[in-house]
Amino acid sequence: MRKNRLLLIAIGLFFLQILFYYSLRYFPATVESLYSTGIYPYIAKAMRFGLGWIPFSFGDIVYSVSIIMIIRWLWLSNRDLISLSRKRYTQLFLSLNIIIALFHCMWGFNYYREPLHEVLDLDNEYTTEELETVVRQLIYTSNKLHDQLQPVDSLPVVFERSQSELFELAPQGFENIDHIYPALSYGNASIKKSLLTIPLSYMGYSGYLNPLTGEAHTNAWINNYKTPVLTLHEMSHQLGFAKENEANFIAIIAGMNHDDLYFQYSASIFALRYCINDLYRRDLEKYENIRPLIKDGIFKNYKELRDFWKQYEGVIEDVSQVTYNAYLKANNQPGGMETYSYVVALLVNYYK
Numbered sequence: 001m002r003k004n005r006l007l008l009i010a011i012g013l014f015f016l017q018i019l020f021y022y023s024l025r026y027f028p029a030t031v032e033s034l035y036s037t038g039i040y041p042y043i044a045k046a047m048r049f050g051l052g053w054i055p056f057s058f059g060d061i062v063y064s065v066s067i068i069m070i071i072r073w074l075w076l077s078n079r080d081l082i083s084l085s086r087k088r089y090t091q092l093f094l095s096l097n098i099i100i101a102l103f104h105c106m107w108g109f110n111y112y113r114e115p116l117h118e119v120l121d122l123d124n125e126y127t128t129e130e131l132e133t134v135v136r137q138l139i140y141t142s143n144k145l146h147d148q149l150q151p152v153d154s155l156p157v158v159f160e161r162s163q164s165e166l167f168e169l170a171p172q173g174f175e176n177i178d179h180i181y182p183a184l185s186y187g188n189a190s191i192k193k194s195l196l197t198i199p200l201s202y203m204g205y206s207g208y209l210n211p212l213t214g215e216a217h218t219n220a221w222i223n224n225y226k227t228p229v230l231t232l233h234e235m236s237h238q239l240g241f242a243k244e245n246e247a248n249f250i251a252i253i254a255g256m257n258h259d260d261l262y263f264q265y266s267a268s269i270f271a272l273r274y275c276i277n278d279l280y281r282r283d284l285e286k287y288e289n290i291r292p293l294i295k296d297g298i299f300k301n302y303k304e305l306r307d308f309w310k311q312y313e314g315v316i317e318d319v320s321q322v323t324y325n326a327y328l329k330a331n332n333q334p335g336g337m338e339t340y341s342y343v344v345a346l347l348v349n350y351y352k
Contacts, residue, residue, distance in 0.1 A: 007086060010093035017100055024112035036113040037183055040240050043106060045187050047214025048238065052190030057217060059210030060195035107211035110242035116249065117346060120181060126348040128282045132290070134348045135279055138272040139293050141256075145265040146295050156300035157265055159224055163231075167191040170231045173254035173263060174239075183239060184250065190238070191231060193220035201312045206230050209237040224308065225301040228266035229255050248274075249346040269298050271347055278344045 024031055051058050117124040149157045161169075167189065174186035194200050194207070194217040207218040207230050216234035218227070232251035241247045248270075255267025272294070280287040 004086070007090045007093065010090055010097060013097050014093050014100075017097060021100075021104060021108075021112070024109070028112060028114040031109055031112045032114040032119070035109045036240050040107070040110065041183070044214055044238055044240065047106075048188040048190040051213055051215055052188050055192075057192045057195050057210070057215055059213035059215045060217070062213065063196065063210070103211055106214070107209070107240070107242070110240045113240070113242075116241070116243075116246040117349065120346075120350070122346060122349040124342070124345045124349070126345055126352075128279070128286070130348050130352050131275060131279055131282065131344065132286055134351050135272070135275045135290060136293075137351060138268060138275055139290065142265070142268045142272050142298055143293075143295050145261060145268055146297055148261055149265055150297055152297065154296040154300070156297050156304060157225065157262070159227060159262060159266075161262070163193055163218060163220065163223070163227060166228055166231055169258075169260055169263070170228070170235060172260070173232055173258040174235065176257040176259070177254055180253070184254075186235065186239065189235075190214055191216045191218070191235065193218060197221055204309065204312065207234045209234055214238060222308065224304045225266050225269060226305050228258075228260075228263045229270045232263075232267070245342045245346075248343050249350075252347065253350070269301060272298070273302060274343050275347060278341065 115124070116122075146153070146157060170191065171186050171189050174184055178185040192215055197220040200208075200219050201221060205219065206222060206226065207216070209216050216231075216238050218230055218234065222230065229251050232254045233247050236247035236250040236254070239250070241250055252267045252271045255263045256271070258264055258267070276287065276291070276294070279290065
């Protein structure tokens with residue numbers, strides 16, 4: 001009877017947690033003031049200070065050990081399914097309660113903070129004409145940066161720096177924009193190459209944040225135009241901007257305000273890709289008129305990234321992307337991975 005009661009309590013706590021987190025989406029101002037700009041910055045800085053000095057990913061070690069323990073747990077559970085089932089289910093729900101609570105306390109509450117356009121006092125709607133204006137601005141900036149980094153219009157800009165060098169340079173981008181919003185002040189860095197790059201590549205991921213250790217990770221095999229803005233994207237997650245679209249926007253702003261031309265170019269053509277694709281969906285004629293203005297070398301940079309991912313396409317990536325899309329929707333991102341329009345809305349209203 002006591003074992004049944006413990007199992008019921010564990011299950012009840014699990015569903016109470018889920019209900020509580022779901023209700024938070026109706027109180028974004030409270031989450032913003034108490035957690036995202038209140039408690040969380042101290043948690044994040046403490047984690048970066050405590051683990052940033054370690055040259056390898058502590059979080060990846062934790063992930064690897066956890067996977068081994070889960071496999072062991074499943075194997076032991078199947079040895080005597082009838083007699084051990086209640087005990088194992090109790091362990092399962094107690095573990096889920098602890099993991100979910102830790103995830104939210106260490107980082108996950110940021111999914112329920114105020115939308116970035118409200119925080120920055122920006123509109124979240126835009127016209128096709130406003131979009132076209134910003135696209136032209138981005139084309140001008142991207143072409144100019146391409147000229148400075150690659151004298152041949154038809155060739156891509158070559159990114160030769162190692163990821164380690166980029167990690168050292170990246171925080172400067174946030175130093176140049178912390179006047180926009182105090183929460184963009186970065187501090188100690190904790191950016192690392194993923195030890196799990198092989199599975200990461202086949203799953204189709206460029207990088208990730210470990211919410212329990214505060215370490216930002218990049219796919220160690222990516223070395224193209226995406227790498228600088230990818231690093232800034234994961235750092236944006238460290239600052240508490242959990243939603244993918246908002247982290248993309250902040251990475252673009254930090255990159256375009258960076259002193260280094262390669263960071264500027266990376267962020268500029270990343271933003272251009274979002275905006276030109278949105279213009280294509282909205283007005284094909286305008287898109288076809290503007291597209292020839294973009295240097296061929298910029299499209300070559302885009303192709304390098306596509307070619308990198310093409311070699312890892314397959315069932316693993318498909319399943320991984322579907323799973324991650326469901327995860328985003330469950331964490332207050334109704335659009336899942338299809339969040340292009342909100343990124344473009346932020347860019348258009350920021351630059352118009």
